[in-house]
Amino acid sequence: MQSRSLRAARRSAGFTLLEMLAVIVLIGIIGAVVVTQVGKNVDKGKYGAGKAQLTTLGQKIENYALDNGTPPRQLEDLVTKPSNATNWQGPYAKPSELKDPWGHAFGYKYPGEHGSFDLIFYGQDGQPGGDGFSKDVGNWQ
Numbered sequence: 001m002q003s004r005s006l007r008a009a010r011r012s013a014g015f016t017l018l019e020m021l022a023v024i025v026l027i028g029i030i031g032a033v034v035v036t037q038v039g040k041n042v043d044k045g046k047y048g049a050g051k052a053q054l055t056t057l058g059q060k061i062e063n064y065a066l067d068n069g070t071p072p073r074q075l076e077d078l079v080t081k082p083s084n085a086t087n088w089q090g091p092y093a094k095p096s097e098l099k100d101p102w103g104h105a106f107g108y109k110y111p112g113e114h115g116s117f118d119l120i121f122y123g124q125d126g127q128p129g130g131d132g133f134s135k136d137v138g139n140w141q
Helices: 002-013 017-068
Strands: 107-109 118-121
Touching: 017 118
Parallel strands: none
Antiparallel strands: 107 118
């Protein structure tokens, strides 16, 4: 009699392999849903930060133009003094500010088609064109 109750106590004391597998699968499903939702919000945040960075970088280019008479020929001129800049008061930007939140270079044209210079944030893909978080944004928009 005592051995029967001892066996019953052992069986009810732990979890079966099937129960543990069910819990692990449920945790995996919940984790996948959470990661998907967080990933979407991270991309949304980076896209918004890239648009804000575009505005800030545009202001730094305008500061360079005020000091030197024209916008820089290339974005790197904001960091390192070019030979043709007679009144360079820089650095106007840090090297890290010349990259978008995904690590891609901003597009830059001097002279610009839409103004004295064109500054373009290419979005998540870092390429011209695209939709969603890969949509391009220019300083003239």
